[in-house]
Amino acid sequence: MTSPITIPERSGVAFELPQGAVLTVIDPKGEQVADLLAFNAGDIGEAISSGRTLDYAETIYLTTGHKLYSNRSRVMLDIIGDTVGRHDFLLTPCSADTFVHFYPDLPAHRGCFGNLAEALAPHGVTPDMIPTAFNCFMNVPVDGTTGKLRVLPPISKAGDSIAFRAAMDLIVGLTACSAPDSNGGTFKPIQYRID
Numbered sequence: 001m002t003s004p005i006t007i008p009e010r011s012g013v014a015f016e017l018p019q020g021a022v023l024t025v026i027d028p029k030g031e032q033v034a035d036l037l038a039f040n041a042g043d044i045g046e047a048i049s050s051g052r053t054l055d056y057a058e059t060i061y062l063t064t065g066h067k068l069y070s071n072r073s074r075v076m077l078d079i080i081g082d083t084v085g086r087h088d089f090l091l092t093p094c095s096a097d098t099f100v101h102f103y104p105d106l107p108a109h110r111g112c113f114g115n116l117a118e119a120l121a122p123h124g125v126t127p128d129m130i131p132t133a134f135n136c137f138m139n140v141p142v143d144g145t146t147g148k149l150r151v152l153p154p155i156s157k158a159g160d161s162i163a164f165r166a167a168m169d170l171i172v173g174l175t176a177c178s179a180p181d182s183n184g185g186t187f188k189p190i191q192y193r194i195d
Helices: 050-057 096-103 112-125
Strands: 003-008 013-015 023-026 033-040 043-047 066-071 076-080 133-138 160-166 170-175 190-194
Touching: 003 013, 013 112, 023 033, 023 076, 033 076, 033 112, 050 066, 096 112, 112 170, 170 190
Parallel strands: none
Antiparallel strands: 003 190, 013 170, 023 160, 023 190, 033 043, 033 133, 033 170, 066 076, 076 160
């Protein structure tokens, strides 16, 4: 088992994940979201798809045993372990526009969108290619009557994790989320490990 790599608070990285490798995303301090994107390493026009995944899973609460699909209906990642059981695949990565909209009294931050755009640029991914991320540990309950969304603090505790097996060679973008509401009002690092 390899040692985890730390993503500092409010930042992001991109890396290659070979087919068959296991990516474990770890919340080392608890209550911290990590936005995850995946692109086919051989054709970045194929990307992770919230719509395809939720359609095929028939649930918005994805956990162990579920698969994350691409926009071409191919499996990109299998969730093979999950100590939390609550993640989000509805909301887009936070951005400078998010801060203007939801946090007008706070300094604008480029957010996960900006961090992902910078990290993925060397791999040929442009900002307009960034889809909805799989938001590890994000807690977004949906009212069963009105459909209203709420963003609550993650239920993840220090050391909790979610593990994915790559179904194809991937380019992965991963962040330590920058939005206050998503993280219970604080910002903490995220760790990941590739085995």
